[in-house]
Amino acid sequence: MGKKRRTHAVLSVLVIMVLIIGMIPGLASADTSDGSTWLAWLSFATSADSTLIAGETDNINVQLWDNNSNPFSGSVASATITGSDGVSKIYQISGNSGDYTISNVTLETAGDYQLVIRQGAIGTAFASGTITVLDAKTLITDPLYINTNNTVRVKVTDADGNPLMRKSGTVDGSLVGASTVSYTTLSDGTFTFSMTPTLYGNVNIDYAGHIIGTIPVQPAYSQSTRIGGTSSDNVSLAISVAQSGWTAGAQNVILTRDDQFSDALAAAPLSKKLDAPILMTSSSKLDDRTLTELQSLGAKNVYIIGGTVAVSQGIQDSLSGEFTVTRIAGQQAYDTAAQISANVGIDPTQTVYIANAYAIPDAIAISAFAAEQGSPILLTEQNSVPASTAQALANLKAGNVILLGGTAVIDSSVENELSSKYHVKRWGGFDRYDTENIIFQNLFNTDTPQSPIYFTSGLVRQDDVSSGEPKADALVTAALAAKQGGFVVMLPQNSLPSSLNYFLLFNKGYIKQTSVIGNNNSISLDLESQLKQMLVH
Known part of the structure; x- marks a missing residue:
């Protein structure tokens, strides 16, 4: 009985082997008794031959091989390509000595297709491969x-x-x-x-x-929904701007005081480098709304701009338990700007912008452009270059310096002092709005226009407001503008200065999108409507 079982087992194995051999492509009906060869397998000439684009008509080059792994030299009957839907199409194939071409193949739908090439003399001997079609x-x-x-x-x-x-x-x-x-x-x-x-x-x-x-x-021009239209103060406005621009959160956040902006004038280039919104707080106590927004943004790092008079040590201590806190500060605003510049860095072929530390509008007007360029903003006194600013220029190895404002804010003596070491230009007008216009004329690119334009309040100095705080709209929006590739235009609440009116009219064909920032006390509804009517084209 044992021998019979072993005999049956051997026979079963032999039968299975015969079946398997019969299933191998190209071997099903092969007869090797006369030493003949048959089509056994194929390879694509290049990867491009096995990967086609939907709708494209192309030739597929293949190499055919016989059962001895030599180039196949026999005749082929057909080339059939079948899709996943089971639909087949026969294509013309030609060639010899192993190299064959399937002509004028067009496959309209993305997916995998089965290519089968059959031998002419032995119709059941074939080679196959997979063609992938991509959109x-x-x-x-x-x-x-x-x-x-x-x-x-x-x-x-x-x-x-x-x-x-x-x-x-x-x-x-x-x-x-x-x-x-x-x-x-x-x-x-x-x-x-x-x-x-x-x-x-x-x-x-x-x-x-x-x-x-x-x-x-x-549309050639569109005016987006006003940002921060219901904001009640600088803290809430800064939060609205951050929520508009950093919808996916922000690991880095810049924190500055909400009532005086000299320390933060150079912050926009740092904001661009860190991809960080600018939030605000009172000097003595961290505003609860700001803390909530830091947490909502998922912030990990907080960069405090200014010394402990600007943002108290108590605020820094309260943040240190939850965030990594870095303070960037100097004795004066120009010292802080120099410290910020060390964090921004510069390519020596680029430009450093210098504004009067008290000419806040001039520094803010350049902020978004400087941030886009990766150029630092430094500050100066009216009649002399502070030591920290001079050292920062040397450290940056600056080649080009642009002074912002006329001689009433940066005296010609400063220009002369700097001209001995750097290539110096001055962009200055007869008032803050004319200086803005000159900055825009030099930097607005009509080939690839910066967009959007953000219209913000020009009341950025404490002297501009009879009571309450100056408007931080332009300062915090400079960070958003740099992120979005746009820039900030500062305006009075109810009117459009003639120099800026000229700039907007002259360039209206290149202005595609704008947005107003702040509540109606920043930019009035009438001025918003006037801007829209002017820029529609």
């Missing part, structure tokens, strides 16, 4: 505005993010009153096109018969 996608850098000559940059990739190089397609503007333009991608997958839509709608980017990207036509 093409676009990364669109620029918006399209109505009735504006737009230049738009686009990158075309496959679904895995690989650039599609030297591919041609069209940008269809017919639905928005514009023409259809052709494109060919560069070696990095990018292309640029220009278009002037005259209707609202969508512009479609087409490739290989597929819409791979859509660009909606936007």
Whole structure:
């Protein structure tokens, strides 16, 4: 009985082996008794041959091998490609000596497809492989505005993010009153096109018969909802600005006093570097609202700007149990600015901006631009350069210095002193608003306009208000503007100064988005409406 069982077991194994051999592609009906060879397996010539783009017509190059692992030299009957839906299509295949080409393959839907190539003489001998089809996608850098000559940059990739190089397609503007333009991608997958839509709608980017990207036509100008419209003081306004710009939270936060701003004039470039909103508190006791916002932002690090007179030691101690606290401070405001500059750093080819420590509007006017550039802001006295400012300039190895304000705020003696060591320019007007205008004329880029513009109160000095605190709207918004790529325009509550009126009218075609900051005592409803009517185009 034992021998019979062993015999049956051996026979069973042999049967299973025969079945397995019969299932191997290319071996099912092979007869090797005469020494013949047959098609056994395939490999794709390149990775591009096994990965296609949906809708694209292409040739697939394969290498065929026989059962002896030599290039297959026989004839092939067909190449069949089958999708996951079970639908098959037969394609023409040609070639010899192992190298074959399947011509004019077009697969419209992303997914995996099975390729089967059958031998001509032995129809059941075959080789197979998998073709992956990916959708093409676009990364669109620029918006399209109505009735504006737009230049738009686009990158075309496959679904895995690989650039599609030297591919041609069209940008269809017919639905928005514009023409259809052709494109060919560069070696990095990018292309640029220009278009002037005259209707609202969508512009479609087409490739290989597929819409791979859509660009909606936007109004040429829009005014966003007012930020901090219900704020009652500087603390609540700073919180509203932080909540608007740092919706995902902030690991770093800058904390400064809420009633006097000289210490924080240079803070915007630090804010940009740290990606940190600016919050405020009274000097003696941490405001409960500020603590709540620190916790809500998920802050880990708090940077206090100014000495213990500006933000008390008691506030620092109360924060130290929950946050890592760093104080950046000097004896005077220009000393603090010098300390901040050491944290910001600079490329020697860039610019350092210098404002009078008491000309608060001039320093704030440059804040967002300086932050975008990564350029420090330093402070000076009217008639002499403080030692800390001079040392900071030396430490930064500054090449270019721009003085902000006319000779009434920074005397020509300061300009002469600095000109012996640095390339010095002065941007100054007859008042704070004219100086703003001159700064904007020098830095507003019409090729890639900074946006949005934030309209804020110009009442930033204690002398500007007969009672209560000066408005911190512009100071804290400079951090938001730097984060968003825009800048701050300071205005009186109810009127538009002629110099700024000129700047806005002259550049209205490049101004796409604005927002008003603060309550009606900062920018009145009438002025907000006037700005909107002026800038609509």
